[in-house]
Amino acid sequence: MMYLFKRTVFNCKQATLLSLKKEEGKLSFIESLKLSYHLFYCKPCQEFVKQSDLINRIGKDVNQTLFNRPPFLLSEERKLRMQQELDLLSR
Amino acid sequence: MKVGNKEIAEDIVQDAFVSAIKAKATFNGESSEKTWLVTILKNKIIDYYRKKDVLKQSTQYIAETEDDFSKHFFEKSNGHWLTNTAPKFWTESADFVLTTDEFNKIVHSCIQKMPSKFIPVFTAKFLDEEDSETICKVHGISSSNYWVIIHRAKVLIRSCLEQNWFGDHKSR
Numbered sequence: 734m735m736y737l738f739k740r741t742v743f744n745c746k747q748a749t750l751l752s753l754k755k756e757e758g759k760l761s762f763i764e765s766l767k768l769s770y771h772l773f774y775c776k777p778c779q780e781f782v783k784q785s786d787l788i789n790r791i792g793k794d795v796n797q798t799l800f801n802r803p804p805f806l807l808s809e810e811r812k813l814r815m816q817q818e819l820d821l822l823s824r
Numbered sequence: 825m826k827v828g829n830k831e832i833a834e835d836i837v838q839d840a841f842v843s844a845i846k847a848k849a850t851f852n853g854e855s856s857e858k859t860w861l862v863t864i865l866k867n868k869i870i871d872y873y874r875k876k877d878v879l880k881q882s883t884q885y886i887a888e889t890e891d892d893f894s895k896h897f898f899e900k901s902n903g904h905w906l907t908n909t910a911p912k913f914w915t916e917s918a919d920f921v922l923t924t925d926e927f928n929k930i931v932h933s934c935i936q937k938m939p940s941k942f943i944p945v946f947t948a949k950f951l952d953e954e955d956s957e958t959i960c961k962v963h964g965i966s967s968s969n970y971w972v973i974i975h976r977a978k979v980l981i982r983s984c985l986e987q988n989w990f991g992d993h994k995s996r
Contacts, residue, residue: 746903
């Protein structure tokens, strides 16, 4: 039993997966205990959690930047093809 | 950033515009035109992934690539981080300007380096902040596969950003 406990609690691969579930509020009580215990001892996983959070914020920023960016202009050829497609529809 | 190819991206945009014009009667002005167009475009991108059947046999794919993924990051016997790929302390803080084109390019290339099955799932969460239930439903994957994909994708992008940006490349 203790062996099994150690194997799962001191497993960084497991713990990082749990930390991502936590971000989405999908952890059971036992899982959240396991995770807190692991994080208390594990420096690299503490970094992982911080960085994962930063990466989520980066995603938001990148998405916003792309949304606000002035649009790419489609080529004349593209516009022509779109016009043709629309002409077909209206016929 | 999502489909990784300009020609395909333009095809999808063209398709989205045509659909939008066809459906313009249903636009009710509750959101801005731009938001409305972006929603149509997002759905077109999902259709594109579906048509290509990007996520078919994901369970099998995940099982087959498990060892290959793990051996780069985790010790086989106990799941500990390997010394050379374990997360290092990132010197730059979260509050500095990350919205430069240079940084965006790196994010873009880190996403494109991922296995193609991960990209639709990861970008839906990372860029569009969709919740897991929606993503699973839209792409027809189980929630356990969702978590494996999100986990691997996060480990990969974290490592890629560390190598190309947050690591010590600037002081070198």
